[in-house]
Amino acid sequence: MRSSCGSPSRLWQRGLPAALALAALVLTPVPATAASPAPDGHCANLARVGVPGAEYQQTACMEELTTAGTVASGHTDPADWAGLTPKNLTVPSGVPGIQIDGYFPDTSTTNTNHGWNHDAQFVIRLPDDWNGGLVVAGTPGNREQYANDRAISDWVLSRGYAYAATDKGNTGAAFYRDGKTPGDAIAEWNDRLTQLTRAARATVTRHYGRVPSRTLVTGMSNGGYLVRWQLENHPELYDGGVDWEGTLWRSDGPTLLNFLPKALRDFPVYAAGGEDAPQARQAMHAAGFPAGSEFLWPYHYRVYWDLTQRIYREELDPGFDGATEAGTPYCPAGTPQCDTDYDYAARPDSVRKAVQKIALTGRIGKPLITLQGTLDVLLPISQDSDVYARMVREAGRGGLYRYYRIEGGTHTDALFDMFPDRLRPLTPCYRAAFTALDGWLTTGRRPPASHSVPLPVGADATTLLDDCSLDGPGKGRLPSAS
Structure with missing residues (x-):
């Protein structure tokens, strides 16, 4: 039976897009905790900080907004960004300012940061030395709001940009449990970034006393x-x-649902060696995996390909495996309802309609x-x-x-x-x-x-x-x- 954990979000029944647009226009009272600004003007206008539409927020006057300081202060979560950057990447520092953590109204509870167990979490960082710009981002994979801190936030903050990021409204490997119909969980990602952008622009304008001169959107994967x-x-x-x-x-492909099943079928044959290995290798190349990338295939087979195929297929085509949730890990070809044999082109039109969303x-x-x-x-x-x-x-x-x-x-x-x-x-x-x-x-x-x-x-x-x-x-x- 499909798990009952993480009940479908009622936001889709109430009309999320309209609610997000309304939230951008109204500064609602929110519970908040805040430190007092220092006498020298550091964290000036702290009392004016407020995020439109937030259900909860807390503010902090920070001596360091980059991970050079936020790791020690607890204002980031290294687990969110683990594995995304080289270990010897230079970390900028020397960016004092204000950090706002909080969340927008939501009914799903996959994000456990701060012990809030509440999705639609965000982080906004307002450097004291502002260049007039704002950078907003959604997270890679199914990670939480701090996932870009080392790869993106540190660097743009060091250049004077304000920064805002969202967890996209659902997180984790079971993100597909959110939403009412196939595709809703991913569609929420788009609405949540729109929501954050509007709210962050209003927050920046209120804090600095002028609208951003430019707003840039960025992100990986x-x-x-x-x-x-x-x-x-x-x-x-x-x-x-x-x-x-x-x-x-794209509803007519290519998407990961087209090429990942081919990797799950052909890589084990290639890895086993023998007379069928050269043909399997050519099949991998034909599926899009470039010649010369073979040294990366074992790691991706163990870590990424199987899990990615199963959870995104569950989000967009839950009927493929019946009552089973997100398939059977590493099932061999020929196993009934096995993602290794998934054929996107042969699936019903309802699947393409979910992708079209x-x-x-x-x-x-x-x-x-x-x-x-x-x-x-x-x-x-x-x-x-x-x-x-x-x-x-x-x-x-x-x-x-x-x-x-x-x-x-x-x-x-x-x-x-x-x-x-x-x-x-x-x-x-x-x-x-x-x-x-x-x-x-x-x-x-x-x-x-x-x-x-x-x-x-x-x-x-x-x-x-x-x-x-x-x-x-x-x-x-x-x-x-x-």
Whole structure:
């Protein structure tokens, strides 16, 4: 029987989108705890801080808003961002200001941060030395609101931006239990980021006494998907965005439900060796997993492919395995109702309708930069960003778009620590893309044309951790994306 834990959210019955729009206009009284501002003006206007629509919030005057201080002070959770960045990544410091933690009304309870057991949690950080900008983000995977702290928040705060992030309204491997119908849990992610953006803009305006000069949306993986969706559906809220390997959803594919089952079928045959191994390897390549990425396949088989396929299939096609919840882990081909044999094309139209609820179109309305690593084997680049770049061009929005294929990059930068001689971290390339977007918006300097960014020959690990240049034409035309 399907578990009763995490009852479906009643927000969808009450009309969440309308409620979010209303919440952005009304500053509701909320319980709050706050320290007094220091006499020198540090944390000035603390008493004016308030997040529109929040059910609960607590504020803190902080000597350090980056993880250089928030780990010790308890204002972040390292478990949220574990595995996303290289261990030797430089952590900026010296950013005093205000942090606001809280949550919006919600009925699901998957997020346990602060012991609140309440979803729709957010964090907003307001640096004392503000550059006039605001960065908003959703989280990768099914992580909680602090997941971007080391990869994104630290760096943008050090550049003077205010920062806000949401847990997307549901978290964890059983996120699919939220919502009333298939696709609702992921659809809530989009609405929650819209909600946070409106609330954060109002909070920043009230705190600093003027509206943000620019609002940028950014994120990695599922957070990158949210960037794409926001710029397609709510461009009026943003000035631009950086999409770091965003997940692609299209009702006619490709999606992860197309290629992950193929990996689950063919990788064990390849790994076993024998006469069928070469054919299985070619089948993996044909499914989108690039030649040269084979050294990453065992880790992704153990950690990512099986779990990702099962939980996202459960969210979008729960009827596939009947009463079983999220399938059977690592079931061999031929097992009844086994995700290893899942065939998206053969599933009923209702499944494609669920995917259409969250689908992307490529019709962005503000400048967007996408970057993805060529050795990404969770979301293979040929099945993801190459396709999205083509969608943007075919939608007639190519003038608003830049796409950089980062040679040697993979999906999570912690793998750089395991294979420093074969991979490059994407974090420095993300920072270069963010800087390019900032220049595009503030000075009108257009970023380099879309291209493949080569892995520097002979570069050592230390250099790769600190440098990534997007300049130059790279190694030529992009596949279906230039």
